[in-house]
Structures are given as C-alpha cells and as structure tokens.
Amino acid sequence: MNAGWATAEPTPERLMKLPSWLINRTHAVSYRLVSEGFAAVDSHGYHYRLLAALAEFGPSSQAALGRSTGVDRSDVVAALNELADRGLVKRSPDAADRRRNTVSITAAGRRRLTALDQVLAGVQDKLLSPLSAAERQQLVSLLSRVLEHHAAD
Amino acid sequence: MNAGWATAEPTPERLMKLPSWLINRTHAVSYRLVSEGFAAVDSHGYHYRLLAALAEFGPSSQAALGRSTGVDRSDVVAALNELADRGLVKRSPDAADRRRNTVSITAAGRRRLTALDQVLAGVQDKLLSPLSAAERQQLVSLLSRVLEHHAAD
DNA sequence: AAAGACTTGTTGGCGTCGCCAACGGTCCTA
C-alpha cells in the first residue's frame, strides 16, 4: 500500500483520525519491513507461518497446517512446494489416512526458522522503536483484545 | 489474509507474540469490515481517499491527489474513471497548465463522501468495540507515534 | 532561443495476498 511515501502534499485529516487508516498504514510499514527481511533470507510470506506451526505442533497434514496458520489449502500446497524445493520440509504419505500428507520440518528447516525468528525480532524493534517497553506491551495488549473479540468472525 | 478464521487448531505461539503479526491480523479484520462496508455503497478502496482529499483540499491535479493520498499516479487514473462514471467527480482541463486535469468533487460526490464517512464511523465502532474510549485513544496515539517515526521511509 | 531536465496523464504490465470452485481420491457413518 505504498509503504514509503513522503511528500509536500498533506494527507486528508479525515484519514489521519481513522483507527482503521492508522492500522492500514502501520500494516504497510510492518509488511514492508517483514518482507524485505524475509527476502534477504530467501523466504517469504507463508513460509514462516508454516515452519512455525511445524516446529511447534510437530508433523501435520496440510489441511491442519492451513487451519492453524490461516493459510488457504491451495496456498499451502504452493508454499510447501517451495519449502520442499529448499529442503526445509518433507512431505510423506500418511499411512493411516491415505488422503493426507504428513509434513515435517527438517533440520535445515529448523535452522531457517531460527534465522527468520531473528529477522523478525529485528523487525519488531525497528517497527516499534519510538515506543518504550511498557508502551509496546500496551500496544500488544490492545491489539490482542481487539483480535480476541473478532476471533469468531 | 483470511480475515475470518476460527478453527480447532491453535495458532503458533511464535506468531501470537509478534506485534507485526497482531498488526497484520488486525489489519485483516479492519480491511474486511471496511471493504464490505464500502461495497454496500458501491465504492471501494481508493474512492474514499480521493473524495476525502478533494473535499478537504478543493480541486486538484491528479498527480497532487495521488501524492496526498498515497495512491500511485496510474491507479489514480483508474479510480477517477470510476468516480467520474458515477458522477461523483468532474475532470476538466487546467487552462494554466495544459498537462494537468483539474479534478473537482460534485454535489453527488459530497453526498457519497458523507455516506462513506458514516460507514467508516460504524466500522471503527465495530472494530474497537472491546476497547473503552480511553483505550481507543491510546491505540490511536501509539499507532500515530509509530507512523510518525516511519514517515520518511 | 534552443537544449535538456522534469512533470503530467495514461497505458500496460507485474507480484503478492487472500479467496473460491472444482476435481479425483479417500474415509467415515448412517
């Protein structure tokens, strides 16, 4: 959404006052930082979500992965193809249920995940640099409450 | 980004703790509410930004509109075409600088803008419903500070 | 006054992200 954009012309006040606009803009900044950071480690978008789920929950089916990370079934397929090409993930048929693939993270996958964790830690810091630790916690808390309220949408 | 997504499977803790993830998710909820609301009034995305700028700054060139709203020159063209088709905006050649079009908002455009303002007010309320007035102000303040810090990116 | 640099509107294209429909397989249950 045009993340870096500084000009002489001012932005309409109507927009500046809208929480939804502020969230939109903040997301734009955050997204840019994250995807730049990921790109520098040959990863992008869905990769982190999937690796994180695999590391925390162990081998899973593709459908379960999609559900826990909020990624569409069809997009899970594509992302796993990329991860498998890079040797970060292994797909094997599930003997118990032949519809399923059992996806597991490899040693290289865990290393990549660690690298991505570090990238993300740096991003959080850059993103929230104007806020104190207490304020960062405040922001996290407020956003979490908003999200929790919309969890069942 | 899969705005409404509730399942048995939990989300990786790694994600839940990340401010950038919370912002991403909040943006997803917010975006869904906004675009649904806009669609119900036959408007979308860029329309509000452009109408708001025209109402606040008066007739402008397309390039200036793009700069003040963060919309790319080429996308301004398309959005203005739609707005003009709906009679919400008028394009006329600028006599003083023959490269430019002078774009102005029509009476119908102002009415549409008012309708969109109301839609947005409702969205803010739905979005932030779990927060008190003071907390909403807090959230706005925190986000504004983050954005102000990244203004020159 | 001419040349070069820059602006403006416009066209056309690109990649990411979220999403949906459909399919052939497979499983489970009534």
Added chain:
DNA sequence: TAGGACCGTTGGCGACGCCAACAAGTCTTT
C-alpha cells in the same frame, strides 16, 4: 453400501501496491 465429509491439487479471480514507458507540456540553463 451409499452419501456425505474431508484431503491434496489445479486453476482462476480481484484488490492492492508498484514500476516502466510514452507523448505532451512546462521549466531551467545556457
């Protein structure tokens, strides 16, 4: 055993942010 639900996969769609190129017009420099 028949129907319904679930699985992986393919293919497609729209919104959004962006970029390159172009002709027409303007501005700056010499």
